[in-house]
Amino acid sequence: MLNETTQTIRLWETQRQTDGAPLSLPPKAYTDPGFLALEVESLFRGQWLSLGRVDEIPAPGDFFTLHLLDEPLLVVRGDDDGIRVLANVCRHRNMIVASGSGNARRFVCPYHAWSYHRDGTLDRAPNATPDQLALLDHCRLECLRSEIWQGFIYVNLDGEASPLGPRLTALDLVLQRYHTDTMHQVFSTQETWATNWKSLIENFMEGYHLSTVHPQTLAHMTPTRLCQKLDGGRDWTGYRAHYPENFDTEVGNPDLTPLEQRCSTLFSVFPGQVVSQRANMLVYLALQPLNVNEVCVRWGLSVYDRNLSAGQIDQFVDEWKAINREDHSILARVQVGLRSGNAVAGPLGRSDHEGTVIDFHNYLASHLLTGRN
């Protein structure tokens, strides 16, 4: 199965290089479970995936839990103020230890009451025998490789990826005046979208559709004609969506340049994260594929100004719910088209419109064909 998938990518690589115009991925890439299996192994287990924001767990003992692919995870701030991503699986009989979110002095397994400290090390194993205790010297909830970048928490499931921060230094320069890392989360939710995960990344990252898909919500602010691609890197891509002259903005952040005050900066940290950075607001979507036709989307919204009223926050959230509804509706129909016998790898347009999609495809090709980078 994997060989067949690799052959499909190789053929597409050759075609798009010889045809002159950049071609979109072959439809099979969005519908074939074999393709998804390779993506999960090479990209989602092998690379950095965002889990949430540091200010979701501001105090020692604050935690949240989630499932990433098939891995139950516990994200917790320790007494040393460090954030750890722990395997949420008891070392005794593999029960899920923590549930939901909140603050805990220690984590007690609901099965046999083994308890773990906030850093994951074993606290107590009630009634354990001397033989058991002899095996418990280094007993702890497994600590996975994690990294913080711009206020986002990332995990690398297979523990083999090279560090994320150094890969994103060019993007740090783009964001340097936004104060992305200290923006304050006011909303988060989880949804299932009826589309292949790659279509969502491609859609979020191209400005070509803004005027047609979002006539009421975005076109007056970020029309397609004013989109401008950023140079991007191997592990990310981005573009700026500039505002028309007659569009009024309120800017609370005095550090931004006039250009930054009058545009949205959209970027994707590959493979699974897309972000819209505005002067006063940050919206981020973290994706994990459920199957070829569905993707789990955890998305959140943070703000620059911590003194916003509840009404103003609701307005931001409602606006983004509407934008996401419009995109979801289009993408669900694209997925139906991709399953058609008449689906094709279509030609992509100019760089400012769809160059980011080409960057994403280059990333996919290099990782899926050559393995880890």
Ligand SMILES: [Fe+2]
């Ligand atoms: Fe959109």
